[in-house]
Amino acid sequence: MEVNLKHLNLTYPGQQPLFQNLTCTLADGELVALVGPSGSGKTTLLNVLAGILTPDAGQVVFDGTDVTRATLQRRNIGMVFQDYALYPHLSVLDNIAFPLKMAHVKKRLRYQRARQLAELVAITPQLAKYPAQLSGGQQQRVALARALIKQPAVLLLDEPLSNLDANLRVALRTMIRRIQRQTHVTTVFVTHDQNDALQIADRIIVLNHGKIQQMATTTELYQRPQNQFVAQFIGQPRINLIPMTAVRPYFAVQLAPTLLANAVTVGIRPEALESATTTATTLAQLPVRLVAQWSVGKEQLTTVQFAQTTLISTAVPATTQPLTTTLAVRANGCYFFDAEGNRLEMGVPHA
Numbered sequence: 001m002e003v004n005l006k007h008l009n010l011t012y013p014g015q016q017p018l019f020q021n022l023t024c025t026l027a028d029g030e031l032v033a034l035v036g037p038s039g040s041g042k043t044t045l046l047n048v049l050a051g052i053l054t055p056d057a058g059q060v061v062f063d064g065t066d067v068t069r070a071t072l073q074r075r076n077i078g079m080v081f082q083d084y085a086l087y088p089h090l091s092v093l094d095n096i097a098f099p100l101k102m103a104h105v106k107k108r109l110r111y112q113r114a115r116q117l118a119e120l121v122a123i124t125p126q127l128a129k130y131p132a133q134l135s136g137g138q139q140q141r142v143a144l145a146r147a148l149i150k151q152p153a154v155l156l157l158d159e160p161l162s163n164l165d166a167n168l169r170v171a172l173r174t175m176i177r178r179i180q181r182q183t184h185v186t187t188v189f190v191t192h193d194q195n196d197a198l199q200i201a202d203r204i205i206v207l208n209h210g211k212i213q214q215m216a217t218t219t220e221l222y223q224r225p226q227n228q229f230v231a232q233f234i235g236q237p238r239i240n241l242i243p244m245t246a247v248r249p250y251f252a253v254q255l256a257p258t259l260l261a262n263a264v265t266v267g268i269r270p271e272a273l274e275s276a277t278t279t280a281t282t283l284a285q286l287p288v289r290l291v292a293q294w295s296v297g298k299e300q301l302t303t304v305q306f307a308q309t310t311l312i313s314t315a316v317p318a319t320t321q322p323l324t325t326t327l328a329v330r331a332n333g334c335y336f337f338d339a340e341g342n343r344l345e346m347g348v349p350h351a
């Protein structure tokens with residue numbers, strides 16, 4: 001199912017407009033993650049897709065059919081929420097089969113289908129149990145099976161992993177991805193956790209203040225962020241941001257005049273700030289003071305002080321050596337932003 005959101009406007013009573021001309025397309029069978037800070041409009045967008053909320057203007061189109069005013073049932077949406085929302089008085093089997101019961105499907109058929117879904121989410125041994133007897137991860141798998149039983153046109157997942165511990169999260173998100181590929185259902189996955197989004201999504205929508213900042217693959221978001229917000233939002237540790245005025249004297253290359261005229265902030269990815277000797281790809285040499293070093297797993301993190309800014313690098317080897325040094329800024333991983341936060345094309349720097 002291809003999903004088109006066309007020119008959506010939405011304002012909650014007494015509030016500033018949230019969506020203004022919001023437009024995007026989800027391809028058939030695509031898994032799209034929706035990320036953004038609290039209050040950016042993720043749940044609202046999900047509710048518009050589900051038909052729980054109707055936009056003030058614009059259209060929601062499923063495979064060419066305008067469903068803007070169609071209810072959740074008519075749209076055939078599968079939903080999974082953070083809090084599982086299982087029926088406590090029903091067994092796992094009956095929970096999974098419930099949507100088919102509502103659709104008056106015969107008992108034998110709905111149990112047969114529920115067992116297939118239970119197999120898909122690997123919950124078969126628990127079919128006779130009740131939700132209170134299940135772990136969080138098991139409950140979430142039941143919720144997923146229930147959401148899929150009617151072969152929904154679109155699957156909406158609202159923070160489905162946020163109540164689970166780290167190991168379970170990874171296992172379950174991998175399972176969601178596998179099942180989504182198998183069923184080919186167009187899916188929107190809301191998450192606070194970048195890792196979930198970056199690991200399993202085909203594309204990611206970054207939302208801020210109700211506005212799509214960028215919709216792209218993980219690699220594109222990381223390597224070609226459209227603006228400072230996306231550059232800061234995607235990537236751990238975060239990108240370093242330095243005022244252009246502070247860095248400008250240290251450039252080892254001649255920058256294009258338009259760049260010099262418009263750049264207000266420089267963003268440097270932690271891996272692009274390195275102690276290596278100067279190479280053809282070095283943009284600048286920054287005199288810094290080493291502040292601290294520590295390792296997290298395989299990664300060596302280093303914080304340094306440059307002028308008024310503390311920077312973080314993942315490309316400085318462990319050292320007991322001098323506290324002042326020079327770090328090279330690699331072109332690949334360095335971005336320039338204008339006063340509005342838009343990324344400026346660097347062009348080809350001249351040595």
Ligand SMILES: Nc1ncnc2c1ncn2[C@@H]1O[C@H](COP(=O)(O)OP(=O)(O)OP(=O)(O)O)[C@@H](O)[C@H]1O
Pocket residue numbers: 012013015018036037038039040041042043044045
């Ligand atoms: N029913 C409502 N009435 C008025 N304002 C609302 C309502 N629901 C949400 N809002 C406002 O709309 C904006 C977007 O809210 P929404 O819940 O969609 O954001 P979100 O990105 O899902 O946030 P979170 O990550 O905290 O769940 C917020 O400013 C919120 O205060």
